[in-house]
Amino acid sequence: MDLIPPPADDAASRADLAGRADAYAAVPLLNCLLREVARPLPAPHEAPYEAPHDGPHRTYHLPGVDRLLRVRGTRRPAAPEVFTGGAWHRVGHTELVKLVAEELRRNTGLSNHELPAEMADSRDAVAALLTARERATPPDDPYLRSEQSLLTGHTHHPAPKARGGGPVAAWLPYAPEAYARFPLALLGVRADTVAEEGDTAALDALGTAPPGYRLLPAHPWQLDLTARDLAPAFADGRLIRLGTTDFEVWPTAAVRTVYAPGPGLFLKFSLDVRITNDIRRLWRHDLRTLRGTDTAVSAAFAGMAESTGTTASDVPAAWLSDRGHRTAGFAFEHLAVVVRDGLRDHLRPGTTAYLAAALAEGFDGDPLAGTARPADWWRAYLARVVPPALTAFDRHGVVLEAHLQNTLIAVDSDGMPVQALFRDAEGVKLLADATRGTALPTVSREAGWERLVYCLLVNHLTEIAAALAERHPGLDPWPAVRRELSRHDLPEIPALLTAPTLPAKTNLLLRWTGADGADARYLPLPNPLAGG
Numbered sequence: 001m002d003l004i005p006p007p008a009d010d011a012a013s014r015a016d017l018a019g020r021a022d023a024y025a026a027v028p029l030l031n032c033l034l035r036e037v038a039r040p041l042p043a044p045h046e047a048p049y050e051a052p053h054d055g056p057h058r059t060y061h062l063p064g065v066d067r068l069l070r071v072r073g074t075r076r077p078a079a080p081e082v083f084t085g086g087a088w089h090r091v092g093h094t095e096l097v098k099l100v101a102e103e104l105r106r107n108t109g110l111s112n113h114e115l116p117a118e119m120a121d122s123r124d125a126v127a128a129l130l131t132a133r134e135r136a137t138p139p140d141d142p143y144l145r146s147e148q149s150l151l152t153g154h155t156h157h158p159a160p161k162a163r164g165g166g167p168v169a170a171w172l173p174y175a176p177e178a179y180a181r182f183p184l185a186l187l188g189v190r191a192d193t194v195a196e197e198g199d200t201a202a203l204d205a206l207g208t209a210p211p212g213y214r215l216l217p218a219h220p221w222q223l224d225l226t227a228r229d230l231a232p233a234f235a236d237g238r239l240i241r242l243g244t245t246d247f248e249v250w251p252t253a254a255v256r257t258v259y260a261p262g263p264g265l266f267l268k269f270s271l272d273v274r275i276t277n278d279i280r281r282l283w284r285h286d287l288r289t290l291r292g293t294d295t296a297v298s299a300a301f302a303g304m305a306e307s308t309g310t311t312a313s314d315v316p317a318a319w320l321s322d323r324g325h326r327t328a329g330f331a332f333e334h335l336a337v338v339v340r341d342g343l344r345d346h347l348r349p350g351t352t353a354y355l356a357a358a359l360a361e362g363f364d365g366d367p368l369a370g371t372a373r374p375a376d377w378w379r380a381y382l383a384r385v386v387p388p389a390l391t392a393f394d395r396h397g398v399v400l401e402a403h404l405q406n407t408l409i410a411v412d413s414d415g416m417p418v419q420a421l422f423r424d425a426e427g428v429k430l431l432a433d434a435t436r437g438t439a440l441p442t443v444s445r446e447a448g449w450e451r452l453v454y455c456l457l458v459n460h461l462t463e464i465a466a467a468l469a470e471r472h473p474g475l476d477p478w479p480a481v482r483r484e485l486s487r488h489d490l491p492e493i494p495a496l497l498t499a500p501t502l503p504a505k506t507n508l509l510l511r512w513t514g515a516d517g518a519d520a521r522y523l524p525l526p527n528p529l530a531g532g
Contacts, residue, residue: 017130022093023078024130024151025123029093030077031156032508033100036523037107038062038069057081064106065099075466076152093123100158104512112512115158118274122159126151128168129161132178139179139250142365143343143408144259146354147252148176149363154405155463157276157507164273171273174221176251183244184258184267185220187335188213189328190238198291198324202265202339206245213240216326217337219256219269226272226334233330253355253405256280257340264342266320266423270333277511282336286426287325290338292440294322294425300396300434304388317388318346320423340423343408348419351412356385357404360463362471367415368464374472375480377416381409381464382484384420389456390488397434399448401427403459449492450522454503457496458525465528478528485529502527 038060057070058077070088071077080096081088091099097119105111129151139145153160163171174180186207194214209215223230233239249258249267256271271280301319320341327336347353359368371377385407392398400406400422410419429451432442443451465477485493501524510521 017127020130021123021127024126025093025119025161026078026080026096027076027152028155028160029096029100029119029158029508030071030080032158033062033069033103034058034060034071034077035156035504035525036506036508037064037103041068062099062103064103067099069099075155075463075470094120100508104508108509108513110513112514115511117165118159118162118511121165122162125161125163125168128172129175129177132172132175136179138364139181141261143353143355144250144261145365146358146363147250147259148179149355149358150253150361151177152361153253153357154276154507155360156459156505158511160276162274164275166273170224171221174219174251174255176253176255181248181250182220183246183248185218185223185244186242187216187218188240188242189216189335193238193329194326195329195332196324196326197287198294198339200324200326200339202263203326203337205263207242209242210240214326215242216328216335217245217267218335219258219271221273222256222269222271222334226331229334230331233328238330239328253357259342261342264344266340266342268322268338268340270336272334277507281333282325282327282338284332287327287332287336287338289440290322290325290425292435292438293428293430296396296430296434296436296440297321297392297398297400297425297428300392300398301388303396304391316384316419318419318421320346320421322423322425343421346421347410351410351418353408353410353421355405356407356409356460356464359409360404360467362467367411368468369471371415371472373416374468374475378465378468378475378477379480379484380417382461382480384409384417385460386456386484387488388420388422389452390485390490393431393448393452394488394490397431397448399429399431399443399452401429401455402452403455404463406455407460450503453496454505454522458502458504462528482529496527497529499527500530501525502529 041059041061057072059068059070062069068083070081072079079090081090097116101116139148172178173182188209191212191214203217204215206217207215230239247260247262249260251258255275257266257268259266270282273280297319298321301317304317322338322340325336325338343353354367359366362369389400389402392400401424402422406422406424406427408421409417410421412418429443429448430440431445431448435442461481468477469475482497485497503522504525506521506523515521
């Protein structure tokens with residue numbers, strides 16, 4: 001064992017990295033705690049106790065543990081402290097996780113050993129990503145840079161960067177936040193065992209399969225995770241290894257979805273790892289409805305373009321179709337891959353696409369931060385993002401999962417938003433009118449509207465609005481949102497504009513209670529549109 005102490009500057013560097021990792025990981029965890037469980041400190045005359053002076057902080061009561069917690073900042077809470085022994089004491093991420101776990105245990109009456117481990121894993125993943133970034137080069141392409149920029153990630157999830165608890169060496173080569181790029185593994189699947197639906201022809205152009213086999217690309221990390229399950233198929237010849245692609249792909253913010261700029265495709269893979277709320281496997285029941293759902297969404301966008309007489313070169317909104325999937329029948333979920341449209345045939349000429357989530361978090365080259373006309377930029381943004389989501393819902397019965405990670409915004413040479421692009425049919429919900437007699441699952445209009453309001457308004461526009469106001473002090477973003485919503489003749493709009501609250505998803509409580517990741521539960525959040 002080396003007993004020589006490290007140089008002082010190395011120790012300082014490690015301490016700095018640990019502090020930054022703590023800070024990044026604390027933001028979404030605190031956001032969840034403050035939104036879902038904590039109670040804002042009441043006015044002094046209403047307080048049942050003598051509240052200590054909190055200065056520039058925001059102070060909250062944690063009812064389960066009966067403790068006071070204070071933080072700095074609003075959108076990105078920082079520097080958490082608890083009040084004990086007559087004084088405020090700073091808590092690091094480890095102590096914060098213990099505090100949150102105890103609060104939830106007492107608040108819900110339930111124990112959970114998995115979630116605290118995920119919180120710790122998420123923080124450690126951030127530390128590994130920060131270290132990797134110091135020796136990595138971000139992509140030159142601004143779109144790819146936006147997809148790979150998210151160190152905080154989901155702003156209201158307790159463990160947004162957790163990678164399943166596995167060793168760093170297993171997942172870091174495939175991490176978008178580390179600016180990863182890599183070739184895909186190519187497999188040959190015996191032709192009589194192939195299961196596919198839709199248009200998968202693009203997969204055949206990725207390589208060459210020998211007679212009697214079909215080509216199937218695979219994510220290298222997924223192959224490592226499922227090696228034991230797939231070993232019999234490799235042994236008996238149902239699967240063969242065909243090397244790798246002669247090009248590299250770039251993992252997007254979703255981790256399991258990669259972009260292949262050369263072929264002009266997105267490819268979405270199964271990944272047997274829990275990322276945020278779900279194990280990111282392509283489940284059989286979802287794949288069986290994917291084509292029907294995608295067809296409904298594609299028809300909705302085609303209808304919107306037709307109704308406005310929009311030309312292909314001037315389309316204000318586009319849908320990146322999940323046009324087909326292919327897998328092996330004996331490893332249906334393990335080896336599934338979805339073929340998604342790339343940007344090439346949808347992006348308006350002369351524009352650059354950015355991931356909306358990256359605009360909220362900020363990155364080098366962020367057009368939101370760089371605009372000199374923030375009010376005009378915001379109006380243009382709303383005019384591109386809001387109308388297609390509302391029209392798809394009201395006229396076509398399609399509930400887009402229009403949250404930050406499923407929305408791209410294209411800007412012109414001046415950085416002004418000119419087009420929105422939406423993706424991910426797996427997250428789309430359909431109203432009964434959209435299924436046209438098919439067996440596709442549906443939701444009620446009321447449930448669909450609640451989901452749309454959460455995804456579009458709470459998850460998406462609220463975050464972009466806050467980032468814009470933070471970057472451009474003095475701008476009030478909400479009158480423009482009211483005006484944009486008021487332009488649309490939906491029966492739900494008047495109530496939305498006057499309701500005291502909006503539905504906010506409870507990711508912390510959802511994970512603590514072990515609810516299904518798709519089983520969204522909402523709590524009321526003050527509505528910034530009301531009273532305007």
